[in-house]
Amino acid sequence: MTQQVMTEKMPVITNGVNVTALYETLEAVKATPLIADFRFRASNKWMGGDRNHTTITGFRGACAEQTHQMGPFEMDNAEPPVLLGGGEAPNPVEWVLHALAGCLTTTMVYHAAARGIEIGEVSSELEGDLDLRGFLGLSNKVRKGYHTVRVRMKVRSDADPETLKALAQYSPVYDIVSNSLPVEVTVETMSR
Amino acid sequence: MTQQVMTEKMPVITNGVNVTALYETLEAVKATPLIADFRFRASNKWMGGDRNHTTITGFRGACAEQTHQMGPFEMDNAEPPVLLGGGEAPNPVEWVLHALAGCLTTTMVYHAAARGIEIGEVSSELEGDLDLRGFLGLSNKVRKGYHTVRVRMKVRSDADPETLKALAQYSPVYDIVSNSLPVEVTVETMSR
Numbered sequence: 001m002t003q004q005v006m007t008e009k010m011p012v013i014t015n016g017v018n019v020t021a022l023y024e025t026l027e028a029v030k031a032t033p034l035i036a037d038f039r040f041r042a043s044n045k046w047m048g049g050d051r052n053h054t055t056i057t058g059f060r061g062a063c064a065e066q067t068h069q070m071g072p073f074e075m076d077n078a079e080p081p082v083l084l085g086g087g088e089a090p091n092p093v094e095w096v097l098h099a100l101a102g103c104l105t106t107t108m109v110y111h112a113a114a115r116g117i118e119i120g121e122v123s124s125e126l127e128g129d130l131d132l133r134g135f136l137g138l139s140n141k142v143r144k145g146y147h148t149v150r151v152r153m154k155v156r157s158d159a160d161p162e163t164l165k166a167l168a169q170y171s172p173v174y175d176i177v178s179n180s181l182p183v184e185v186t187v188e189t190m191s192r
Numbered sequence: 193m194t195q196q197v198m199t200e201k202m203p204v205i206t207n208g209v210n211v212t213a214l215y216e217t218l219e220a221v222k223a224t225p226l227i228a229d230f231r232f233r234a235s236n237k238w239m240g241g242d243r244n245h246t247t248i249t250g251f252r253g254a255c256a257e258q259t260h261q262m263g264p265f266e267m268d269n270a271e272p273p274v275l276l277g278g279g280e281a282p283n284p285v286e287w288v289l290h291a292l293a294g295c296l297t298t299t300m301v302y303h304a305a306a307r308g309i310e311i312g313e314v315s316s317e318l319e320g321d322l323d324l325r326g327f328l329g330l331s332n333k334v335r336k337g338y339h340t341v342r343v344r345m346k347v348r349s350d351a352d353p354e355t356l357k358a359l360a361q362y363s364p365v366y367d368i369v370s371n372s373l374p375v376e377v378t379v380e381t382m383s384r
Contacts (some may be wrong), residue, residue, distance in 0.1 A: 016241025021276055026328055030265050036324035040338075044293035046314035049208025052297045054290040056282050061324075062274045073282045075267070077294030082254045084213055084302070090248050090265045090293035092365045094232050095287055098246040100383030101236035103284035104306065105244045107327070110276070120384050122238035132228035132253075135299070135364055136218055146232075147368035149375045156381065161379040168377060172327055173284045180372045183341045185296065185360060186203035187353040190346065192312050 016112035035062050050085030051078050093146065096177065097126040103173030104151060111167035112159065120156035147175065209305035227254050242277030243270050285338065288317040288369065295365035296343060303359035304351065312348035341369065 012022035029036045040059040044054045054075050058067040077092050079085025090098070100123050112119050127150045134144035155164055168174070203212035221228045230253040236246045246267050250259040269284050271277025272334045282290070293316050303309050326336035346358055360366070 016278055018276055025276070026330070029325060029330060033325065036328070036330075038322045038324055040283075040289060040320045040322065042286060042289035042293055042318045044297060044316045044318070045289070046297050046301065047313075049301070050298055052314070054293055056286050056290070059272075059286070066272060067273055068272065068279060068282075070279050070281075073286075074256075075282075075290055075297065076295060077290070079298065080251075080253075080258060080260060082258055084210055084217070089262075089263050089265075090260075091232075092291040092298065092363075093252070093368070094234060094248050094265075095208070095291035095294070096365055096368055097232060097234035098236070098248070098267055098269070099284040099287035099291060100375070101234055101246055102244050105236060106242055106269065106271065106284065109238065109241070111329075118384065119238075121382075122244070124236045126234045126236070128232045130230045130232065130364060132230060132291050133221060133225065134367070136221060136228070137303075137362060138218070140230075143362040143367055144362055145371070146373055149373060151375065151377045153377065153379045155379060156382045156384055157382070157384055161381050164381065165377055165379040168379065170327055170329060170336055171284075172285060172322060172337040173288055173377060174377070175326070175335055176285070176288055176369055177373055178210055178375045179335070179337070181338055181341060181369055183292070183343065183366060183370045185343045185345065185357055185366070187345045187347060187357040187360065189353050189356065190260050190313075190342070190348045191350070192310065192348055192350055 014113035014116060015109045015119045016048045017110055019113050022110065022114055032063075037061070050083070051076065051088065093128060093130060096146075097128055097149075099173045100149070100151065100171075100177055101126050103171040104153065104168045107171035107174075108153075108155070108164055108168040111170055112157070112164065113171045115167075117157060117163075122153060122155050124151055126151050206308060207301045207311045209302055211305050214302065214306055224255075229253070242275070243268065243280065285320060285322060288338075289320055289341075291365045292341065292343065292369055293318050295363040296345065296360045299363035299366075300345075300347070300356055300360040303362055304349070304356065307359075309349060309351045309355075314345060314347050316343055316345045318343050324379040
């Protein structure tokens, strides 16, 4: 009997996701929508030429300030020599592919877990096509960012591909990249 | 005379950017637009639960396959405990802020250099507001990604803020995040 009681209290873990906690989160958000308001943050500093450095220390969410206990996280941007940089780090459009790959994967895995769909492996290959003439200001007809992004995901699962794709498309970064979003840029200068 | 000849051959460097090479790139792209076709790539692998790992080894650009000489670059995604993860790395929407900050900064610096505008320092603070009800599927009216992103840039320069803001807005990642973009997702399954 003792063992059975303990089993009932054990959280359900599917795909490495605590599904019990996931459903508790869903119920908490339904009861108190303010819990769902998140504000993520990053600070960046130019290091000269093609290099700059980001620090991420925490965010606001679940009605509280949250500090990354394993942070602060530090990361760099750079440009390869063919784009006039020193090649010391990925460039910003490559970082976008990293964010997109990760978000589609995590989203598929979490949403599958919530539905009891087991996943064994996920791998993905991403490509982003960019015509540099937009960035260079050589044509108003060419956009500055990617004009197309392709994501090929391979998933070990008994679920059908269309279901898994629909789950992945709950991804926040997929939404950010696919759809338009207001980005408010303000610039303040200090004299030299 | 020898010294003067050498001076004439020295590249112009502004803001740490080789402006001579930048103008050579512009001329080369004008002559051969194919040089401007870039294809960036990333591979990602799920590591269980909230964790996944990206590898970036190279890209196509300037009519050739380019390998990151200081790569392959490796980076992780994770989720904080409040989002049911182990908190071992930034999450994908935080990586988007890193990419955006870096791209606005590099773009401002490069375009300023091309115009002879000297920049002494750049720092930026980014915030992205996200209502988790979209990701959780609790409301069709709430988008899944950020609904607003704010970027505050501080720049040491004698140029006026509006000029610098316009230069930063040549940023590819600013375009990717601000505007809609076709993201083609395909999912292939292997049975368990």
